[in-house]
Each structure stands twice: as structure tokens, then as C-alpha cells.
Amino acid sequence: MSLRERKAAKKKEDILRSASLVISRKGYHNATMEDIAAELLMTKGSLYYYFKNKEELLYRCHDLILSEAMKKMEEILSQEISSAKKMEMAIKFHLEVAIREKEIFNLIVKPEQIFSKEHLGEIVEKRAEYAEVFDRIIDEGVSKGEFSIEQKKMARMIILGATNWVQVWHSPEGEYSNEKIEEIYAAYLLKMLV
Amino acid sequence: MSLRERKAAKKKEDILRSASLVISRKGYHNATMEDIAAELLMTKGSLYYYFKNKEELLYRCHDLILSEAMKKMEEILSQEISSAKKMEMAIKFHLEVAIREKEIFNLIVKPEQIFSKEHLGEIVEKRAEYAEVFDRIIDEGVSKGEFSIEQKKMARMIILGATNWVQVWHSPEGEYSNEKIEEIYAAYLLKMLV
Amino acid sequence: MSLRERKAAKKKEDILRSASLVISRKGYHNATMEDIAAELLMTKGSLYYYFKNKEELLYRCHDLILSEAMKKMEEILSQEISSAKKMEMAIKFHLEVAIREKEIFNLIVKPEQIFSKEHLGEIVEKRAEYAEVFDRIIDEGVSKGEFSIEQKKMARMIILGATNWVQVWHSPEGEYSNEKIEEIYAAYLLKMLV
Amino acid sequence: MSLRERKAAKKKEDILRSASLVISRKGYHNATMEDIAAELLMTKGSLYYYFKNKEELLYRCHDLILSEAMKKMEEILSQEISSAKKMEMAIKFHLEVAIREKEIFNLIVKPEQIFSKEHLGEIVEKRAEYAEVFDRIIDEGVSKGEFSIEQKKMARMIILGATNWVQVWHSPEGEYSNEKIEEIYAAYLLKMLV
DNA sequence: GATGAATGAGACTTCATTCAT
DNA sequence: AATGAATGAAGTCTCATTCAT
Known part of the structure; x- marks a missing residue:
């Protein structure tokens, strides 16, 4: 795996950890993509670079x-x-x-x-x-x-x-x-x- | 309790039973006021005559x-x-x-x-x-x-x-x-x- | 058909005429639901009361x-x-x-x-x-x-x-x-x- | 024209041919910059090296x-x-x-x-x-x-x-x-x- | 009491565009 | 030259809620 790929993989995992946190706190339906992104100091659009949609994110x-x-x-x-x-x-x-x-x-x-x-x-x-x-x-x-x-x-x-x-x-x-x-x-x- | 009041009370309970059913089936967030009303052959507007809002309904x-x-x-x-x-x-x-x-x-x-x-x-x-x-x-x-x-x-x-x-x-x-x-x-x- | 129904049918047709107009002017992709609604002095939400989605509207x-x-x-x-x-x-x-x-x-x-x-x-x-x-x-x-x-x-x-x-x-x-x-x-x- | 310039000109034309193809297939609004880039095994960012924006690309x-x-x-x-x-x-x-x-x-x-x-x-x-x-x-x-x-x-x-x-x-x-x-x-x- | 209709806030999602590397 | 990553504006759609009739 190249450096790039490892970085991306790391980022994906970071997102997952953050998402887990936010979802745990607020519940799936109350946790918006914006909330999840904010936790990572990202914008919601960026999440879609890594995950197809909210369900996919949760699934992962x-x-x-x-x-x-x-x-x-x-x-x-x-x-x-x-x-x-x-x-x-x-x-x-x-x-x-x-x-x-x-x-x-x-x-x-x-x-x-x-x-x-x-x-x-x-x-x-x-x-x-x-x-x-x-x-x-x-x-x-x-x-x-x-x-x-x-x-x-x-x-x-x-x-x-x-x-x-x-x-x-x-x-x-x-x-x-x-x-x-x-x-x-x-x-x-x-x-x-x- | 007057007849009217008893009727209203009965209706309220009917709504609660229906709501319980629908919410049990779909989950709170997925059960719309429309779903709940439909189960009772009502329209969602009517629910608001009996209950202040969705939360109130659930609470009851x-x-x-x-x-x-x-x-x-x-x-x-x-x-x-x-x-x-x-x-x-x-x-x-x-x-x-x-x-x-x-x-x-x-x-x-x-x-x-x-x-x-x-x-x-x-x-x-x-x-x-x-x-x-x-x-x-x-x-x-x-x-x-x-x-x-x-x-x-x-x-x-x-x-x-x-x-x-x-x-x-x-x-x-x-x-x-x-x-x-x-x-x-x-x-x-x-x-x-x- | 009841008065209500006739009214609703009329409204639907009004919307269709308006939508035709706006879409003709701007093209399907450039005509937003908001544009179409604005032409009728409605809000976009209302359109969805009459038509399932944009495609359905266009289809009609x-x-x-x-x-x-x-x-x-x-x-x-x-x-x-x-x-x-x-x-x-x-x-x-x-x-x-x-x-x-x-x-x-x-x-x-x-x-x-x-x-x-x-x-x-x-x-x-x-x-x-x-x-x-x-x-x-x-x-x-x-x-x-x-x-x-x-x-x-x-x-x-x-x-x-x-x-x-x-x-x-x-x-x-x-x-x-x-x-x-x-x-x-x-x-x-x-x-x-x- | 220097070699470099000729190379760039050639690349530009390649992009135009590909873009034509993709746009013809999907229509202008449905063809994303990503689609066009993918056809050329490029990434969409690169397109912007050759063309100012999507409209410019289409214009060419x-x-x-x-x-x-x-x-x-x-x-x-x-x-x-x-x-x-x-x-x-x-x-x-x-x-x-x-x-x-x-x-x-x-x-x-x-x-x-x-x-x-x-x-x-x-x-x-x-x-x-x-x-x-x-x-x-x-x-x-x-x-x-x-x-x-x-x-x-x-x-x-x-x-x-x-x-x-x-x-x-x-x-x-x-x-x-x-x-x-x-x-x-x-x-x-x-x-x-x- | 009931309902059809309307509203508006807010959610998800897409995508052209930018930029550091 | 190229790209991976990030952004943000804009669009579609949902739905609780309101209200005149």
C-alpha cells in the first residue's frame, strides 16, 4: 500500500471513529452528516469523497x-x-x-x-x-x-x-x-x- | 365526564393504540404522522386536534x-x-x-x-x-x-x-x-x- | 367529481401549465422546483403535495x-x-x-x-x-x-x-x-x- | 510550435474528442467532469489544467x-x-x-x-x-x-x-x-x- | 371535529471548482 | 502536468406543523 493509500485508509478510519462517536451520542437519525463532519473539522461534502452516503458510512x-x-x-x-x-x-x-x-x-x-x-x-x-x-x-x-x-x-x-x-x-x-x-x-x- | 368528553377520550386512546402499532412496526423516526393517521383512516391534520405534536403523542x-x-x-x-x-x-x-x-x-x-x-x-x-x-x-x-x-x-x-x-x-x-x-x-x- | 376534487384537479393543471412554461423557458435541468413554485406564488414544498417528484411533474x-x-x-x-x-x-x-x-x-x-x-x-x-x-x-x-x-x-x-x-x-x-x-x-x- | 506546445495541443484535442463522446452519450447536464476525465483515464482536476471550466470545455x-x-x-x-x-x-x-x-x-x-x-x-x-x-x-x-x-x-x-x-x-x-x-x-x- | 392544502426548516446528496503537493 | 482531497453552493425531497374552511 502506498503512502497515499495508507493516508486515505487512515482518514477513512478517522471518519468512522468520529462518526461512531457522534452517532452514539445523538443516535443515527439525529446525527446529521454535518454533525459528523464538524467533529472532524471537515465539511459534509468531504465525507462523500470517502463514503457513498450516510448508510454506507454507518455500515462501515x-x-x-x-x-x-x-x-x-x-x-x-x-x-x-x-x-x-x-x-x-x-x-x-x-x-x-x-x-x-x-x-x-x-x-x-x-x-x-x-x-x-x-x-x-x-x-x-x-x-x-x-x-x-x-x-x-x-x-x-x-x-x-x-x-x-x-x-x-x-x-x-x-x-x-x-x-x-x-x-x-x-x-x-x-x-x-x-x-x-x-x-x-x-x-x-x-x-x-x- | 360528559358524553362528548368520553368520546374524545376514547378517540385519544384509539389513536394511541394505532400509533403504538405503527411506531413499533417502523420505529419512531420512520413512522410519520401520516402513517399513524392512515392506520386510523384519518388525516394527519386531525391528529393535532387530539395531541399537540408528535412528541406529545409518543409521550402518551x-x-x-x-x-x-x-x-x-x-x-x-x-x-x-x-x-x-x-x-x-x-x-x-x-x-x-x-x-x-x-x-x-x-x-x-x-x-x-x-x-x-x-x-x-x-x-x-x-x-x-x-x-x-x-x-x-x-x-x-x-x-x-x-x-x-x-x-x-x-x-x-x-x-x-x-x-x-x-x-x-x-x-x-x-x-x-x-x-x-x-x-x-x-x-x-x-x-x-x- | 366533488367540488374539492375539481378544485384539486384544476390546481394540478395550473401547476402543469406553469411548469411547462418555466421548463420551456429554462430547460428541464435549469428549472428548479423553486422556480416552478415561484411562478405560481407557491413554495416548493407544496408542489410535492400534488406531484411525487420532479420527474413525475414533468411526465404529467x-x-x-x-x-x-x-x-x-x-x-x-x-x-x-x-x-x-x-x-x-x-x-x-x-x-x-x-x-x-x-x-x-x-x-x-x-x-x-x-x-x-x-x-x-x-x-x-x-x-x-x-x-x-x-x-x-x-x-x-x-x-x-x-x-x-x-x-x-x-x-x-x-x-x-x-x-x-x-x-x-x-x-x-x-x-x-x-x-x-x-x-x-x-x-x-x-x-x-x- | 514547440514540442511541448504540440503535445499540449494534442492532449487538448484528445480531451475534446472524449468530452464530445461522453456528452453525446449522456447529455451535457448528465455528463460530469468526472465522467469526461474517466473516459481519458484522467482525474477531473487535470481537466482544469487544459480548460478553464466545463463551459469552456463544451465551447471548444x-x-x-x-x-x-x-x-x-x-x-x-x-x-x-x-x-x-x-x-x-x-x-x-x-x-x-x-x-x-x-x-x-x-x-x-x-x-x-x-x-x-x-x-x-x-x-x-x-x-x-x-x-x-x-x-x-x-x-x-x-x-x-x-x-x-x-x-x-x-x-x-x-x-x-x-x-x-x-x-x-x-x-x-x-x-x-x-x-x-x-x-x-x-x-x-x-x-x-x- | 375534521381535512385539504400550504409551509418552511432541514436533511441528504451532487458536482463544478480550487489548491497544495 | 497531474492528482487527491476538500469545499460550498445549490438542488431535490421529507415531514412536522399550521390553518382556513
């Missing part, structure tokens, strides 16, 4: 975050540790991401209200892949006898629902540190599984 | 649903049954509402992105009140020795997060009936509490 | 003019007169329309540069129908021995091309009156046919 | 085509042949150009919708000069007794209108070859003149 935000998260999850999956430990790590990491990327994770809630057909399929698929990580840990735990769960899908839904929800109430000024929250969530949700 | 939707739910919750609270049974009933009922009123419950997720200051305070307060129901059941259960939970707030967050999340993935054509889902959720979440 | 302009013209042409066709007389009348009338509705007729020149697939088919079809009027007169004239033309299609193309072109150079302040122009065109083009 | 396109055509027409004019033969050649050649340079010829239709005052005068003048070629042939033919036409201007308008119009319906896949079309047009239009 989502993709970036999800891809990074997925990589980490796979690393967790491949470690030689107990299923319980894996689940603990997965829950903690998922909480981290959910807290950091509030809206981006949240807006995936109803992708069909935001994304056109062009992206919808891929998004749903990637999300499913991500969710599967939890399925696999549960499966593994059950087969190893660590977990005693019959309704694996539902257990996964409960875990993801509970953890995704933190974005709703979480505030940096809250009583608990992020680590503490992660600790408690992991402990309680594991209690449900064993 | 939210209020209606929450008030009804609250009434039911208080009834549950006041029964002479074990805390576990209460929690089971509360979870099941909350799931019912969440499934039925998808978006309305969901949009409360980030009220500050939708509501102006005028309503925000009251909304936050009412939601807190509702959430407190779960706190009270947990408290009661702990003091009666039915539950063994140290982090009561977090436990409540997990329960509400998990249950609110059903709207995201629930589909009427899904594999499980609503009753089955409620059953499993209650069982698993209780397992976490005891 | 075109349709209105062509339908009216077609009606007249059919009347000419059905008269009991010589083919030469028919052609004379058709040419004169076509010139009248072309002069009056400059741009609208002209923009049909390359419909595919303006219209989406939705309308393109119908437009092409209607235009073909209109052009066919001339074919039928020529056919009739040839079979009656009034015209001596082998390449009927080409003759029609020449006639339509020549007459459509008047919009390009015609000016109300020109040396010749419209009637005079029509007279000459009809005479010369008939000379070509006989 | 027009000028190039018209100048070349004019040269050929003068050659025709100066030959020692009958006026009918001259007219035949002029019509055929004009058709050739019109078919080849579709849009460029067509967009001249309403120069005032595209060109600023700076260029408008010159354009109108050059076009008049070109049109005059036909006037001169007609004049000559009339004075030599080959043509019997009273309204010379109108006859010229008919000829130019008819021939310019071919761009509207002409398609490379059409039934008739270009030569055949030219043959027929020339024959029929001459029939009108004699």
Missing part, C-alpha cells in the same frame, strides 16, 4: 466494530481454558465493546429500519456469526459437563440481551467501574449457566 | 403502556405468594408487554434522543418506578432468604436487559410460543437469583 | 400536452378530406403545438436522459402513437395515389424533424407570423410528398 | 466540430458542380456529422440555456455562418433555375430541422445504413426544392 462503522470484536472473540475461543472461563472472558469483552460503542451496537437492534437490502443480508449474517460465539461456548461447556443448560439458544439470548442492555443505563459517572460491572455480570450470568 | 403512548403495566405489577406485588413466584410472574408479564409493544418499550432506550426536557424528567421517573418493582421483589426475596444476591441493582439490570431484548429477536413465526419463552426466561433468570 | 406535463394533441390529431384523421389536406392540417397543428410548448416537446428528444424506467416505456409508446398519425396519413395518401413516396418512415421523420425544429429558432418577434410559417411548411413538405 | 467541443464541418462545407461550396449536387453533398455530410456528434449538435439547440454571454455571441454567429452555407446553395440554385423556391429561409430551416432530427431517432442498430439514410434524405429534400 458497524463493520469495523464488529470485525474487531470478532477477532478478539475468536482468540478467546481458541484458548486452552475451561468453558466457564471462556464465557467469563467473552461476557466481559462484550460488555467492554457495548459500553464503548453504545449506539453502534444499539442501532443494530433493528437493522431493517436503517439499512437497505444491499447491506442488510451481510449485517444479519455477521451478527449471527458473532452471536454464534456464545453458542459455541455454551455447547462446549454443556458437552464438557461444565454447564447444565437445556435451552442453549435462550441462554444465549439472555446473555446477549443482558449485556447489550448496559449501554442503556451505563454512564461514565456511574457508581461502579466498568471492571466491577463486568465482574458482576460475568458472575451472575455464569451462575445461570452452571 | 409510552405513558399509557407503562401505566397499564405498572398497575398489573402492583397487583403482582401485593399478592401473598413467595418472592420467587412474584419474580416469575413479573418476568413473564414484562416479557408479554415487551413483545406486544416492541418499539414503544424500545424507544425508551434513549429517551433523551427523542423527548424534550418537558417530558424527559417524568419519563425517567416513571421508568425508575417501574424498574423498582423488580428491586422490591429482589429485596423481599433476599430478606426472606429466597434469593442469594448481593448486587441487587445489577441483578435487576440483567433481568430487565435480558427481557427487554426479546423484542429484538422475537418474531411471531419463531420456533417457540410466547408462553414457552416466558417459561424459560423465568426459570433461567430465577436460577441466577437463588 | 408531457402527458397532458401529448394527450391533447393526440385528440386533435384523431379528429383530423377522421375527417372526410383528401390526404393532402389532412397532412396539411396535421403539419399546421403540430407546428402550433411545437411552438407553444417549446421545451416540453423538445425534452422528449432524449427521454432516456430524463425519465426513469418507470415512465420511459409509456412515453416512448405514446410518442410512437402520435408519430403514427403521420404514417397513417402518408399510407392513405399513397394508396389513394395522392402521394408518391416509397420511404414512408423516412418521409415521416423528415416531416417531424422539420416541424419539431421550429422551436429552436422560432421567436414571437420573428419576421413571419405563426400562420405564415405553418402555411409555408405545409406547402413545402407536401411538395416533397406528392 | 462545439467549436472544433463546427470548424471541421465548416471547412468541409466550404470545399463543397467551391466545387464546380450543379447546385442540386452541392445540396445533396451538403445534406449528406451534415447528416454524417449530426449522427456522429449527436449531443454536441443537439445541445446547440438552446445555447442560451448552457452558455454564458461570454461565448454566446460567437456561437450564434458561427452557427449562422454554417447555416448560411445552405442559404447560399439555395440562392445559387434558384438563380441558376435549378430550384424553384420562394421562401429560402424556410426551406433552409426545413432542411436543417429534418437533418438535425436524425440524432433523435438514429441508432447504429437501425434498419437502414447511414448511407441509405443520407441517400433518402437528400433525395426527398431535393424534391422539395426543385
Whole structure:
């Protein structure tokens, strides 16, 4: 990759980070292209040099975050540790991401209200892949006898629902540190599984 | 209340039900006043006879649903049954509402992105009140020795997060009936509490 | 049709006439929705109450003019007169329309540069129908021995091309009156046919 | 002219040919500077090294085509042949150009919708000069007794209108070859003149 | 009470043009 | 000479809201 290309790639990522921030703060519909551009001291026209339109921009935000998260999850999956430990790590990491990327994770809630057909399929698929990580840990735990769960899908839904929800109430000024929250969530949700 | 007033009140409620429906289907931002009016075979102008503006309309939707739910919750609270049974009933009922009123419950997720200051305070307060129901059941259960939970707030967050999340993935054509889902959720979440 | 509906229909037609005017003056691409609205002392938003979008507006302009013209042409066709007389009348009338509705007729020149697939088919079809009027007169004239033309299609193309072109150079302040122009065109083009 | 200058001149002409092509295909308003540059594997910024702006670029396109055509027409004019033969050649050649340079010829239709005052005068003048070629042939033919036409201007308008119009319906896949079309047009239009 | 019509603010998007490198 | 990047003006369209009837 040439210097130029690397610069452009960097810029694209900068935009994505900024956009994530603004969208998280205001919500997708309330975040205008102008807002996003202003955050970067750009003009909205410039955004269109890098991204086809607002949806595309959002799609890339989502993709970036999800891809990074997925990589980490796979690393967790491949470690030689107990299923319980894996689940603990997965829950903690998922909480981290959910807290950091509030809206981006949240807006995936109803992708069909935001994304056109062009992206919808891929998004749903990637999300499913991500969710599967939890399925696999549960499966593994059950087969190893660590977990005693019959309704694996539902257990996964409960875990993801509970953890995704933190974005709703979480505030940096809250009583608990992020680590503490992660600790408690992991402990309680594991209690449900064993 | 005069006949006229009762008629108007009835109409208002009709509008609220319709609005809830449309908003649940399309999301707040995608549901136009026209959409809502169309559902009732009205024109959008008429809506303004009953409600000051879109926000007001939404606010009343939210209020209606929450008030009804609250009434039911208080009834549950006041029964002479074990805390576990209460929690089971509360979870099941909350799931019912969440499934039925998808978006309305969901949009409360980030009220500050939708509501102006005028309503925000009251909304936050009412939601807190509702959430407190779960706190009270947990408290009661702990003091009666039915539950063994140290982090009561977090436990409540997990329960509400998990249950609110059903709207995201629930589909009427899904594999499980609503009753089955409620059953499993209650069982698993209780397992976490005891 | 109720009074309301008639009023609305009238308004729609007013808009179409105004739009035709503005578009004729400035050309389709240079005529903004604001321009068109201003001509009617409206705001651009209002136009969208009557027409879905700019293309739709243009499509209706075109349709209105062509339908009216077609009606007249059919009347000419059905008269009991010589083919030469028919052609004379058709040419004169076509010139009248072309002069009056400059741009609208002209923009049909390359419909595919303006219209989406939705309308393109119908437009092409209607235009073909209109052009066919001339074919039928020529056919009739040839079979009656009034015209001596082998390449009927080409003759029609020449006639339509020549007459459509008047919009390009015609000016109300020109040396010749419209009637005079029509007279000459009809005479010369008939000379070509006989 | 230095090598550098000749190189630049060549490049300018390349750009003009490409621009003509793209504009012919898409129409002036739909052809973006980017489209034109892409055809040449350039970037749009570079176009501005050679031409002040889009209008200038178009103006030069027009000028190039018209100048070349004019040269050929003068050659025709100066030959020692009958006026009918001259007219035949002029019509055929004009058709050739019109078919080849579709849009460029067509967009001249309403120069005032595209060109600023700076260029408008010159354009109108050059076009008049070109049109005059036909006037001169007609004049000559009339004075030599080959043509019997009273309204010379109108006859010229008919000829130019008819021939310019071919761009509207002409398609490379059409039934008739270009030569055949030219043959027929020339024959029929001459029939009108004699 | 209801509605058809109108409004205007604001959003997204396009694109000719500029300019530093 | 060329280009990648940025800009800003302008245009289309949406929609909550208002209001006369």
C-alpha cells in the first residue's frame, strides 16, 4: 500500500471513529452528516469523497466494530481454558465493546429500519456469526459437563440481551467501574449457566 | 365526564393504540404522522386536534403502556405468594408487554434522543418506578432468604436487559410460543437469583 | 367529481401549465422546483403535495400536452378530406403545438436522459402513437395515389424533424407570423410528398 | 510550435474528442467532469489544467466540430458542380456529422440555456455562418433555375430541422445504413426544392 | 371535529471548482 | 502536468406543523 493509500485508509478510519462517536451520542437519525463532519473539522461534502452516503458510512462503522470484536472473540475461543472461563472472558469483552460503542451496537437492534437490502443480508449474517460465539461456548461447556443448560439458544439470548442492555443505563459517572460491572455480570450470568 | 368528553377520550386512546402499532412496526423516526393517521383512516391534520405534536403523542403512548403495566405489577406485588413466584410472574408479564409493544418499550432506550426536557424528567421517573418493582421483589426475596444476591441493582439490570431484548429477536413465526419463552426466561433468570 | 376534487384537479393543471412554461423557458435541468413554485406564488414544498417528484411533474406535463394533441390529431384523421389536406392540417397543428410548448416537446428528444424506467416505456409508446398519425396519413395518401413516396418512415421523420425544429429558432418577434410559417411548411413538405 | 506546445495541443484535442463522446452519450447536464476525465483515464482536476471550466470545455467541443464541418462545407461550396449536387453533398455530410456528434449538435439547440454571454455571441454567429452555407446553395440554385423556391429561409430551416432530427431517432442498430439514410434524405429534400 | 392544502426548516446528496503537493 | 482531497453552493425531497374552511 502506498503512502497515499495508507493516508486515505487512515482518514477513512478517522471518519468512522468520529462518526461512531457522534452517532452514539445523538443516535443515527439525529446525527446529521454535518454533525459528523464538524467533529472532524471537515465539511459534509468531504465525507462523500470517502463514503457513498450516510448508510454506507454507518455500515462501515458497524463493520469495523464488529470485525474487531470478532477477532478478539475468536482468540478467546481458541484458548486452552475451561468453558466457564471462556464465557467469563467473552461476557466481559462484550460488555467492554457495548459500553464503548453504545449506539453502534444499539442501532443494530433493528437493522431493517436503517439499512437497505444491499447491506442488510451481510449485517444479519455477521451478527449471527458473532452471536454464534456464545453458542459455541455454551455447547462446549454443556458437552464438557461444565454447564447444565437445556435451552442453549435462550441462554444465549439472555446473555446477549443482558449485556447489550448496559449501554442503556451505563454512564461514565456511574457508581461502579466498568471492571466491577463486568465482574458482576460475568458472575451472575455464569451462575445461570452452571 | 360528559358524553362528548368520553368520546374524545376514547378517540385519544384509539389513536394511541394505532400509533403504538405503527411506531413499533417502523420505529419512531420512520413512522410519520401520516402513517399513524392512515392506520386510523384519518388525516394527519386531525391528529393535532387530539395531541399537540408528535412528541406529545409518543409521550402518551409510552405513558399509557407503562401505566397499564405498572398497575398489573402492583397487583403482582401485593399478592401473598413467595418472592420467587412474584419474580416469575413479573418476568413473564414484562416479557408479554415487551413483545406486544416492541418499539414503544424500545424507544425508551434513549429517551433523551427523542423527548424534550418537558417530558424527559417524568419519563425517567416513571421508568425508575417501574424498574423498582423488580428491586422490591429482589429485596423481599433476599430478606426472606429466597434469593442469594448481593448486587441487587445489577441483578435487576440483567433481568430487565435480558427481557427487554426479546423484542429484538422475537418474531411471531419463531420456533417457540410466547408462553414457552416466558417459561424459560423465568426459570433461567430465577436460577441466577437463588 | 366533488367540488374539492375539481378544485384539486384544476390546481394540478395550473401547476402543469406553469411548469411547462418555466421548463420551456429554462430547460428541464435549469428549472428548479423553486422556480416552478415561484411562478405560481407557491413554495416548493407544496408542489410535492400534488406531484411525487420532479420527474413525475414533468411526465404529467408531457402527458397532458401529448394527450391533447393526440385528440386533435384523431379528429383530423377522421375527417372526410383528401390526404393532402389532412397532412396539411396535421403539419399546421403540430407546428402550433411545437411552438407553444417549446421545451416540453423538445425534452422528449432524449427521454432516456430524463425519465426513469418507470415512465420511459409509456412515453416512448405514446410518442410512437402520435408519430403514427403521420404514417397513417402518408399510407392513405399513397394508396389513394395522392402521394408518391416509397420511404414512408423516412418521409415521416423528415416531416417531424422539420416541424419539431421550429422551436429552436422560432421567436414571437420573428419576421413571419405563426400562420405564415405553418402555411409555408405545409406547402413545402407536401411538395416533397406528392 | 514547440514540442511541448504540440503535445499540449494534442492532449487538448484528445480531451475534446472524449468530452464530445461522453456528452453525446449522456447529455451535457448528465455528463460530469468526472465522467469526461474517466473516459481519458484522467482525474477531473487535470481537466482544469487544459480548460478553464466545463463551459469552456463544451465551447471548444462545439467549436472544433463546427470548424471541421465548416471547412468541409466550404470545399463543397467551391466545387464546380450543379447546385442540386452541392445540396445533396451538403445534406449528406451534415447528416454524417449530426449522427456522429449527436449531443454536441443537439445541445446547440438552446445555447442560451448552457452558455454564458461570454461565448454566446460567437456561437450564434458561427452557427449562422454554417447555416448560411445552405442559404447560399439555395440562392445559387434558384438563380441558376435549378430550384424553384420562394421562401429560402424556410426551406433552409426545413432542411436543417429534418437533418438535425436524425440524432433523435438514429441508432447504429437501425434498419437502414447511414448511407441509405443520407441517400433518402437528400433525395426527398431535393424534391422539395426543385 | 375534521381535512385539504400550504409551509418552511432541514436533511441528504451532487458536482463544478480550487489548491497544495 | 497531474492528482487527491476538500469545499460550498445549490438542488431535490421529507415531514412536522399550521390553518382556513
